[in-house]
Amino acid sequence: MPEDFRTVTVELPELGQDQxxxxxxxxxxxxxxxxxxxxAESYVAPFALDATMTGGAVGQVVASTSADVPVGATVTHxxxxxxxxxxxxxxxxxxxxxxxxxxxxxxxxLTGFTAHLGLLQIAQMRPGDVVxxxxxxxxVGSVVGQIARLKGASRVIGSAGSPEKVALVQERYGFxxxxxxxxxxxxxxxxxxxxxxxxxxxxxxxxxHLEAAIGTLNRDGRVALCGAISGYNDTEAQxxxxxxxxxxxxxxxxxxxxxxxxxxxxPAFLADMREWFSSGQVAYDETVVDGLDHAVDAFLAMMxxxxxxxxxxxx
Amino acid sequence: MPEDFRTVTVELPELGQDQxxxxxxxxxxxxxxxxxxxxAESYVAPFALDATMTGGAVGQVVASTSADVPVGATVTHxxxxxxxxxxxxxxxxxxxxxxxxxxxxxxxxLTGFTAHLGLLQIAQMRPGDVVxxxxxxxxVGSVVGQIARLKGASRVIGSAGSPEKVALVQERYGFxxxxxxxxxxxxxxxxxxxxxxxxxxxxxxxxxHLEAAIGTLNRDGRVALCGAISGYNDTEAQxxxxxxxxxxxxxxxxxxxxxxxxxxxxPAFLADMREWFSSGQVAYDETVVDGLDHAVDAFLAMMxxxxxxxxxxxx
Numbered sequence: 001m002p003e004d005f006r007t008v009t010v011e012l013p014e015l016g017q018d019q020x021x022x023x024x025x026x027x028x029x030x031x032x033x034x035x036x037x038x039x040a041e042s043y044v045a046p047f048a049l050d051a052t053m054t055g056g057a058v059g060q061v062v063a064s065t066s067a068d069v070p071v072g073a074t075v076t077h078x079x080x081x082x083x084x085x086x087x088x089x090x091x092x093x094x095x096x097x098x099x100x101x102x103x104x105x106x107x108x109x110l111t112g113f114t115a116h117l118g119l120l121q122i123a124q125m126r127p128g129d130v131v132x133x134x135x136x137x138x139x140v141g142s143v144v145g146q147i148a149r150l151k152g153a154s155r156v157i158g159s160a161g162s163p164e165k166v167a168l169v170q171e172r173y174g175f176x177x178x179x180x181x182x183x184x185x186x187x188x189x190x191x192x193x194x195x196x197x198x199x200x201x202x203x204x205x206x207x208x209h210l211e212a213a214i215g216t217l218n219r220d221g222r223v224a225l226c227g228a229i230s231g232y233n234d235t236e237a238q239x240x241x242x243x244x245x246x247x248x249x250x251x252x253x254x255x256x257x258x259x260x261x262x263x264x265x266x267p268a269f270l271a272d273m274r275e276w277f278s279s280g281q282v283a284y285d286e287t288v289v290d291g292l293d294h295a296v297d298a299f300l301a302m303m304x305x306x307x308x309x310x311x312x313x314x315x
Numbered sequence: 316m317p318e319d320f321r322t323v324t325v326e327l328p329e330l331g332q333d334q335x336x337x338x339x340x341x342x343x344x345x346x347x348x349x350x351x352x353x354x355a356e357s358y359v360a361p362f363a364l365d366a367t368m369t370g371g372a373v374g375q376v377v378a379s380t381s382a383d384v385p386v387g388a389t390v391t392h393x394x395x396x397x398x399x400x401x402x403x404x405x406x407x408x409x410x411x412x413x414x415x416x417x418x419x420x421x422x423x424x425l426t427g428f429t430a431h432l433g434l435l436q437i438a439q440m441r442p443g444d445v446v447x448x449x450x451x452x453x454x455v456g457s458v459v460g461q462i463a464r465l466k467g468a469s470r471v472i473g474s475a476g477s478p479e480k481v482a483l484v485q486e487r488y489g490f491x492x493x494x495x496x497x498x499x500x501x502x503x504x505x506x507x508x509x510x511x512x513x514x515x516x517x518x519x520x521x522x523x524h525l526e527a528a529i530g531t532l533n534r535d536g537r538v539a540l541c542g543a544i545s546g547y548n549d550t551e552a553q554x555x556x557x558x559x560x561x562x563x564x565x566x567x568x569x570x571x572x573x574x575x576x577x578x579x580x581x582p583a584f585l586a587d588m589r590e591w592f593s594s595g596q597v598a599y600d601e602t603v604v605d606g607l608d609h610a611v612d613a614f615l616a617m618m619x620x621x622x623x624x625x626x627x628x629x630x
Binding site for chain 2: 206210219220225226227228237238239240241242243244245246247248249250251252253254255256257258261
């Protein structure tokens, strides 16, 4: 709820040795932040009450006592929802400024890396695989489908939550087919889209989507469990899929992942994505919301499925 | 039900070219057979009504037209519940006769291979791992725990269904600790047995055991899904674990398997197990039932959890 957030103004201290001050240009708004708003065990510590929302951001250095991170450099960092970020130079990564800055929060940042890592390292997609992606109009899902195609998937299927999103997924992101999961039974729609079954499922959603995918996976099928947005607001845990026996029968593999534990694969991602992005092989969309005061609205709109592509806040 | 089975006497044809006739000594009775009694998709085709129960057997060749499989050889085969098996020589595998014949149906056969494959290849157990095994007094489970110890697990925990079985698991099979799952909440008992969590879970049971294991697995934990005996007689599918979100948070991997798709790992198993078995490093128990007429009783007793170790029928 918006009233659960507030904006505060603080006075910044002088820069210490080897520190920088950055004027943020864009802040990132991501679904994983929802998990941190529960006071429960998760893969990242819960946000503390009355602390600043951390998260990805990109901006320009406006003051510096560090030779490695000079004034004028474009940097990314994880210091979150604030207009000016300040701290030790080691917290900031200098990036090329030849691309739109906000791309460093999306296709060239956490979003793109999540897609690449989950599809290729976790689900071990191989050329010829039939790939199913839920949340296919979303920031991560739209990139997953495009990487699948670029890496030789034989068929790429997506699900999304409105006719407009389904059209976007097929026409702009190049999925072979897509369906509106609100249109009917997910399993039946998936079966119709994949008459010969699927080999890989990239799960952004959980719930009925996961059960449908398990029911449709071919022998040796693989699932990358990335998110379970369908259950993020549940106040009690929902039961899992009823068809787990099929994991044994079909020799399936399900694997969960979060980015911070797989940073060794980041260079491989960046090499692939820089080439694809600069040569225009990856279509990439953003929902841009202006002003720090609207960061909370942007986050809530994203969680309600009202945004398309990567959601960022422009300062 | 016993009345669903019947024994028939048939006249055997003369041996054709390159065929053998085998007097069976022992027949194997295995939980996987239950799945084949449902008329539903599974990893092996359903048994046909009025056809012989297939399955593992071991015996001696009593007639042969094959140079490779001569009279007197000890052979294993999959022709199942019959006193005499006959067919092409290629269906029979000649084995050493230096060990008790029934071991080829158990610790040196499907049972032992299932344990070795699931623990080492599927769950990728590493030295130092804390390993949890359900059905630990069973044919597969008892061997899993012993292999874990032989391969350097730091702690091996088992669950079983009676105080007698718990004692057997600890005293004879050398598990560090074990609990009776009928004694109380599985998760609470597992947590008490594994205060620092577990790294590997070998699942013979499914249901509440799987949920408890997911709740207890440490980061990068791995599950080999081998069986789900808790649900074999359910007439409708039960919901899965409520804590699947933990698979993402902890980076867990769940993988199902069945032996026929992993035969490339059989030589590695046999090399390990021959050495361990012949040097007395693996304790191995059988429930022996006499007579083909009692094969059904043996199967049903096993499914009710009344047998210990590997169940075989002696002819």
